Amino acid sequence: xxxxxxxxxxxxxxxxxxxxxxxxxxxxxxxxxxxxxxxxxxxxxxxxxxxxxxxxxxxxxxxxxxxxxxxxxxxxxxxxxxxxxxxxxxxxxxxxxxxxxxxxxxxxxxxxxxxxxxxxxxxxxxxxxxxxxxxxxxxxxxxxxxxxxxxxx
Amino acid sequence: xxxxxxxxxxxxxxxxxxxxxxxxxxxxxxxxxxxxxxxxxxxxxxxxxxxxxxxxxxxxxxxxxxxxxxxxxxxxxxxxxxxxxxxxxxxxxxxxxxxxxxxxxxxxxxxxxxxxxxxxxxxxxxxxxxxxxxxxxxxxxxxxxxxxxxxxxxxxxxxxxxxxxxxxxxxxxxxxxxxxxxxxxxxxxxxxxxxxxxxxxxxxxxxxxxxxxxxxxxxxxxxxxxxxxxxxxxxxxxxxxxxxxxxxxxxxxxxxxxxxxxxxxxxxxxxxxxxxxxxxxxxxxxxxxxxxxxxxxxxxxxxxxxxxxxxxxxxxxxxxxxxxxxxxxxxxxxxxxxxxxxxxxxxxxxxxxxxxxxxxxxxxxxxxxxxxxxxxxxxxxxxxxxxxxxxxxxxxxxxxxxxxxxxxxxxxxxxxxxxxxxxxxxxxxxxxxxxxxxxxxxxxxxxxxxxxxxxxxxxxxxxxxxxxxxxxxxxxxxxxxxxxxxxxxxxxxxxxxxxxxxxxxx
Numbered sequence: 001x002x003x004x005x006x007x008x009x010x011x012x013x014x015x016x017x018x019x020x021x022x023x024x025x026x027x028x029x030x031x032x033x034x035x036x037x038x039x040x041x042x043x044x045x046x047x048x049x050x051x052x053x054x055x056x057x058x059x060x061x062x063x064x065x066x067x068x069x070x071x072x073x074x075x076x077x078x079x080x081x082x083x084x085x086x087x088x089x090x091x092x093x094x095x096x097x098x099x100x101x102x103x104x105x106x107x108x109x110x111x112x113x114x115x116x117x118x119x120x121x122x123x124x125x126x127x128x129x130x131x132x133x134x135x136x137x138x139x140x141x142x143x144x145x146x147x148x149x150x151x152x153x
Numbered sequence: 154x155x156x157x158x159x160x161x162x163x164x165x166x167x168x169x170x171x172x173x174x175x176x177x178x179x180x181x182x183x184x185x186x187x188x189x190x191x192x193x194x195x196x197x198x199x200x201x202x203x204x205x206x207x208x209x210x211x212x213x214x215x216x217x218x219x220x221x222x223x224x225x226x227x228x229x230x231x232x233x234x235x236x237x238x239x240x241x242x243x244x245x246x247x248x249x250x251x252x253x254x255x256x257x258x259x260x261x262x263x264x265x266x267x268x269x270x271x272x273x274x275x276x277x278x279x280x281x282x283x284x285x286x287x288x289x290x291x292x293x294x295x296x297x298x299x300x301x302x303x304x305x306x307x308x309x310x311x312x313x314x315x316x317x318x319x320x321x322x323x324x325x326x327x328x329x330x331x332x333x334x335x336x337x338x339x340x341x342x343x344x345x346x347x348x349x350x351x352x353x354x355x356x357x358x359x360x361x362x363x364x365x366x367x368x369x370x371x372x373x374x375x376x377x378x379x380x381x382x383x384x385x386x387x388x389x390x391x392x393x394x395x396x397x398x399x400x401x402x403x404x405x406x407x408x409x410x411x412x413x414x415x416x417x418x419x420x421x422x423x424x425x426x427x428x429x430x431x432x433x434x435x436x437x438x439x440x441x442x443x444x445x446x447x448x449x450x451x452x453x454x455x456x457x458x459x460x461x462x463x464x465x466x467x468x469x470x471x472x473x474x475x476x477x478x479x480x481x482x483x484x485x486x487x488x489x490x491x492x493x494x495x496x497x498x499x500x501x502x503x504x505x506x507x508x509x510x511x512x513x514x515x516x517x518x519x520x521x522x523x524x525x526x527x528x529x530x531x532x533x534x535x536x537x538x539x540x541x542x543x544x545x546x547x548x549x550x551x552x553x554x555x556x557x558x559x560x561x562x563x564x565x566x567x568x569x570x571x572x573x574x575x576x577x578x579x580x581x582x583x584x585x586x587x588x589x590x591x592x593x594x595x596x597x598x599x600x601x602x603x604x605x606x607x608x609x610x611x612x613x614x615x616x617x618x619x620x621x622x623x624x625x626x627x628x629x630x631x632x633x634x635x636x637x638x639x640x641x642x643x644x645x646x647x648x649x650x651x652x653x654x655x656x657x658x659x
Binding site for chain 1: 322323326372375377541546550567584604605
């Protein structure tokens with residue numbers, strides 16, 4: 001927990017420095033028509049860095065040995081996060097519907113160990129329903145890929 | 154005058170189309186409230202794009218109904234599965250789950266739904282009475298007053314939110330900084346984009362809500378390795394009737410909790426402390442405090458009444474001042490802007506049909522809601538029996554759909570994933586997420602109010618203090634900001650006064 005707290009505080013401080021640098025470029029003073037663009041972000045970042053120093057000091061003084069996440073509990077998180085990332089990458093290339101099918105099928109088969117029949121039924125049916133609801137009823141377009149193009153959408 | 158407006162509102166809310174939307178909203182909302190990883194705020198965020206083509210009044214009726222449904226749904230998971238769907242239903246699990254284990258699940262659910270209904274109704278009545286007055290006062294507000302209210306909003310997270318006040322402050326600051334990224338509409342300059350064109354559009358808070366609350370929550374639940382083993386509950390007319398007969402006995406708890414809920418709820422972040430506070434009060438004033446925690450029905454009534462009163466009350470500052478009291482209200486506020494309405498006190502003058510339609514729909518929505526959840530509890534509870542390996546990818550896919558639909562932009566799905574990771578880390582490190590979202594929503598408004606105030610005063614911050622209304626609000630805000638510093642000192646002082654010195658004991 002301590003390491004995670006310190007790391008987060010440091011990352012946020014680094015972010016704060018970036019914001020200050022950009023604000024100084026824009027000007028933090030009084031322009032011709034009121035405060036300049038950098039004024040508000042500058043003071044936010046100053047407060048942010050100050051608070052993060054305080055959090056880091058608090059974390060430093062605490063001697064808790066509770067880990068942020070144990071190895072065996074990190075596994076399910078990664079086995080969700082990595083396929084989810086893959087799903088987003090896939091969406092970029094083949095569209096959301098096909099990516100959803102792939103993601104659901106992979107997750108159900110790999111994590112859930114469902115029989116193929118169940119896997120195929122759910123992972124094809126759900127994107128189909130989504131397609132009808134969004135593209136047909138509510139006319140909200142989703143990212144589409146080669147399959148939809150081939151089908152004429 | 155107000156009564157006529159309310160009638161006008163009912164004419165809107167009772168149109169068959171709008172009633173249908175209310176039923177749809179409550180059904181979807183209850184499902185969303187039951188599902189892990191989806192709650193009121195991101196449920197509303199995901200469905201927001203579907204309302205873009207609707208009339209504003211119908212759209213807001215759909216979304217508020219969704220909100221009520223999500224509140225009801227939270228009670229189902231708390232009582233039958235011991236899983237609080239939302240932070241404010243944690244207190245409901247204390248006695249709700251033991252009741253379900255003792256075979257009184259039906260009684261607990263009936264009590265919870267009825268209390269929710271009473272709490273929400275109480276809030277709506279107060280909103281009906283006070284919203285027009287508040288809007289009338291708010292019409293006289295200038296930029297300094299609005300900035301002072303913003304200060305008050307965020308100070309209450311720090312002073313009353315519980316948890317680590319510095320971490321609350323950091324959340325607020327991050328939200329404001331993210332809000333300032335992109336094009337500065339006042340000067341036309343690009344801020345915090347570092348030459349990357351994709352960053353020019355800035356960060357949309359709807360995507361942040363979906364990522365932080367949706368994806369982040371999913372990651373947390375898979376880490377905890379949830380297995381849903383729920384209690385069965387028979388809700389039938391006889392159980393409902395028998396429970397209703399016992400409830401009037403607790404009228405004091407109802408009234409007390411409703412007041413606590415409303416009072417805490419119209420300040421941001423109020424629903425959770427309100428539910429705990431009213432549970433604690435109910436226990437203190439009870440003749441059988443030892444029964445609490447083991448399945449006392451009053452322990453379900455108190456937090457549920459307060460949480461729903463607070464949930465209703467959080468809509469009051471949204472419609473009168475244009476400042477949301479909760480993340481869900483913030484998403485609705487975003488919707489208002491997208492539908493082409495200007496949130497704030499002028500709404501009461503310019504669009505009375507919208508405001509009063511919304512208020513009337515709070516009455517109809519709650520009546521429909523309580524009847525529907527009582528009738529269909531087993532169906533809703535069955536949703537949680539869907540296995541986790543199906544639910545997880547399904548919810549993530551739904552979140553992606555919602556994120557993309559906001560701006561038809563692929564990068565928003567990436568932001569969603571990024572915010573999901575941030576939400577997971579922040580939640581584990583006790584950084585509160587609600588202030589971040591609210592700051593992200595209000596960032597531009599707050600900055601403009603501050604800029605205009607400073608222009609009015611030629612650069613002096615004193616303008617926030619030397620106007621009567623702004624001064625009073627700022628003073629309260631500063632008191633809340635200072636509260637975390639005052640309280641430990643005060644506690645130590647009192648502890649010293651109460652423990653007698655060793656000499657005095659002899």
